[in-house]
Amino acid sequence: MGMRVEWLARQRRSILLGSFVGFALWQGGMIALDVAPASGFARTAEGLGLVVGAAVWLISAIRMRLWSAQAIGPAGRALTDELWRHRTLLSFMAAFLTMGLTEAVTLFVAIVAATPPAAKLAAQTAIYVGVLTWLGTFLYLDRD
């Protein structure tokens, strides 16, 4: 079982890395298109990043589904051991902190500029930052 657990742990890391890159490109492209609608090459690059990112994210989501079907029983319990739970908790804490900070900055900018906050963009950005912080923090902690 030991070798299988290690293989599944490596697979999980690779899937999470794919999710991180895919989500960054996909949702980053969406936000970029909303914030700064470019033209010409920049627009093509934004669109390409968005499509490639969405494809990578989708592939990662499918891989995670297949992975979950294999990570069951004793192997599944080992893969969600206390170190994993500890690192997951730290990653969630970091994600909620950065989401809160993003919202605070958005509100501050809106107050300083005396304009109503762009609610959709603020929510989209907070979720973007939160998801990437969660994945990034977990991958950083899990690098050993």
Added chain:
Amino acid sequence: MPTDELHNRIKDLRAARGLTQEELAELVAVTRKTVNTVENGRFIPSTVLALRLARALRVRVDDLFSLTD
């Protein structure tokens, strides 16, 4: 959750029993990474995991973990 206060002898006792980190991890139902981080003092295990490690290595918990003076 690293600490300089807690010292452990997992590496020595594991080697004495001829176990790899992966084999010890399998005995206590965790990943090799968890054994590695505990062994290197970078993660403090729960009481349950400490007891499982002690049982797997056939020693008492206080033979495995001690506070540095």
